[in-house]
Amino acid sequence: MEEVSGWQQAGSISTGGEGGKVHDATVRILGGWILGGRYRPGEALPREDDLTVELAVSRTTLREAVKVLTAKGLLEVRPRIGVKVRPRDDWRVLDPVVLSWHPDIRRDPDLVSGLIEARRIIEPAAAELAARRATSSDLAVIEKAYLGMRAALPTDLNACCESDLAFHAGVISASHNVVLRALVGTIEAALRSSFLITGELMRAQNKAIDAHHEVLECIRLRDPVGARRAMNQLLDIAAEDLQTI
Amino acid sequence: MEEVSGWQQAGSISTGGEGGKVHDATVRILGGWILGGRYRPGEALPREDDLTVELAVSRTTLREAVKVLTAKGLLEVRPRIGVKVRPRDDWRVLDPVVLSWHPDIRRDPDLVSGLIEARRIIEPAAAELAARRATSSDLAVIEKAYLGMRAALPTDLNACCESDLAFHAGVISASHNVVLRALVGTIEAALRSSFLITGELMRAQNKAIDAHHEVLECIRLRDPVGARRAMNQLLDIAAEDLQTI
16 A cells, blocks of 8 residues: 555655644644734734744644645745735635634624625525425435434434534535535534524524425425525524524 | 744745745646546545656655645545545635636536626625625725726727726625625636636627626615616626627
């Protein structure tokens, strides 16, 4: 096997070995510092030597982490000036990995409201397309998620949320649009953040379960207008719950 | 200056030095191979030694490029197995840098139609929000772009396309939604690809100029419904032109 791939010695790029874990942790910590506001757009990072000491990592690990954060639009490397935080609009906030670095998304009201608003733009359109294009296996995924939500109510909040995520991801995936599919991770991150925000979640899920069923039935019946309307109603319920907190 | 940042010796992460150029080129070539289909989802990359020879780069440069492509969702590093291309749905196709690696977006009909469809979902909604939220400086950007398009017609195709890009980016930015703003680069890439596809572009731009003016006026007059309708009409014209090719 070692002979076949020839990548084994690459300890520092292995995600399984120690090097990989340290790399991932370094990226996550640095990313969290930027998203959390420790270093703001336009500011320079500290000296390389100081960061290697604070993070207790090698120079190589730090540089690789900087490469990844540069690829995610968070940092730019300027010769003779150093490493600077890029303007917020350049951050790849649609990348679910970037969103996962956020220390507390609830403290970022622009991001939370932007995600909710974006869901109301994208998901009804995705439901409409799903009603046109869903295959039988797409439908099976959506139905399984709906049944999973129903089975989890009213006691198993965690299982209900996971099925809820699978339901929305399933609808977007059934749109068969590669751009919308690329937004699934973002929508999931938005949903997870609203699960965190919504206090009385079980009550909310009880109200929303019928709306989920309506979306499923409209997609099954190939009713694009109905699917759009049902998804809008579902998001209305979610928005109400967010406002009552 | 060198004393302040302490990042100077980091030749390999400098975007200005030779190391930076070689790094960027390596990422672009490898990314293009994957997007262009030389290595398909599920396939393994060749041995590290073979790639360093073919690309004429050091092992360090190759590993850093793999890190970046992993961060963009194109590759995964599996200990003992090697480096594999990830499923297409995991690629960050919304990242404009990733789109820029595509050797010929026109050969990817799913991506082209997905981008056009996504524009029809996102841009009318963005125009509606822009009519509610545009500041005077947002309006100035949109108006400047419109005037730039008009001044470029009927002779300067390049300038007209650049102003067209600025117009659409300006409307999305005026939505003041951080998620939609993160899609500006994607929408620009979609527009650039339709510029490539549309043969009789000047004729198209002549027809579309009045529709651009209507979007601008509706935003200026704080007419969300009109702005949405005008953007839909503008995209109808663009879609017609794509269909007549």
